[in-house]
Amino acid sequence: DAGITQSPRHKVTETGTPVTLRCHQTENHRYMYWYRQDPGHGLRLIHYSYGVKDTDKGEVSDGYSVSRSKTEDFLLTLESATSSQTSVYFCAISDRNTEAFFGQGTRLTVV
Amino acid sequence: GDSVTQMEGPVTLSEEAFLTINCTYTATGYPSLFWYVQYPGEGLQLLLKATKADDKGSNKGFEATYRKETTSFHLEKGSVQVSDSAVYFCALSDRDNAGKSTFGDGTTLTVKP
Numbered sequence: 001d002a003g004i005t006q007s008p009r010h011k012v013t014e015t016g017t018p019v020t021l022r023c024h025q026t027e028n029h030r031y032m033y034w035y036r037q038d039p040g041h042g043l044r045l046i047h048y049s050y051g052v053k054d055t056d057k058g059e060v061s062d063g064y065s066v067s068r069s070k071t072e073d074f075l076l077t078l079e080s081a082t083s084s085q086t087s088v089y090f091c092a093i094s095d096r097n098t099e100a101f102f103g104q105g106t107r108l109t110v111v
Numbered sequence: 112g113d114s115v116t117q118m119e120g121p122v123t124l125s126e127e128a129f130l131t132i133n134c135t136y137t138a139t140g141y142p143s144l145f146w147y148v149q150y151p152g153e154g155l156q157l158l159l160k161a162t163k164a165d166d167k168g169s170n171k172g173f174e175a176t177y178r179k180e181t182t183s184f185h186l187e188k189g190s191v192q193v194s195d196s197a198v199y200f201c202a203l204s205d206r207d208n209a210g211k212s213t214f215g216d217g218t219t220l221t222v223k224p
Binding site: 031033040041042043045048090092094096098099100101102103104105 | 143145147153154155156157160200202204206211212214215216217
């Protein structure tokens with residue numbers, strides 16, 4: 001299995017609070033991604049990174065920010081959580097034109 | 112932009128039936144193509160891949176052939192098992208698009224004994 005770890009695996013938080021999800025890799029892959037998975041929507045890309053301090057928006061980036069200060073870590077922050085951000089979040093890593101390796105997912109509930 | 116369209120589900124089959132899940136794509140460059148599988152409560156994992164036209168990816172009895180002329184990558188298996196019940200995602204990775212992967216919406220397969 002590719003070395004990719006998400007934390008926490010489960011979180012319940014209140015509306016309006018900030019939340020940070022962490023993705024850690026030991027594979028030294030260049031690209032890192034954050035997706036959310038919701039019934040009826042498949043996987044939707046939130047943000048991605050193509051190098052340290054190099055990030056870009058995906059299709060559903062509103063309300064989310066990311067940071068990548070080291071190759072191995074990619075953080076996703078919900079600045080002020082809303083109920084619409086209740087979802088399962090997946091981190092993935094890849095190198096150029098290779099398959100993606102996924103973490104186990106974080107189930108986030110905003111109440 | 113890049114896009115992937117796959118057959119809507121859910122798909123329900125009896126054990127030992129033949130499976131086809133259709134997938135077509137649009138890409139600006141020359142992509143690699145993938146099928147991923149997701150079992151309940153888990154992340155996606157690679158099932159098979161093909162990196163150039165006419166390549167056939169295969170794994171665990173599943174096959175898919177990269178058809179550039181029809182921009183398709185249909186997933187097939189000759190005889191499904193109950194253990195194949197999962198969600199299947201078609202995806203592409205375009206070397207001209209920062210290596211990003213684009214996924215289809217997923218097809219849920221249920222195999223009944």
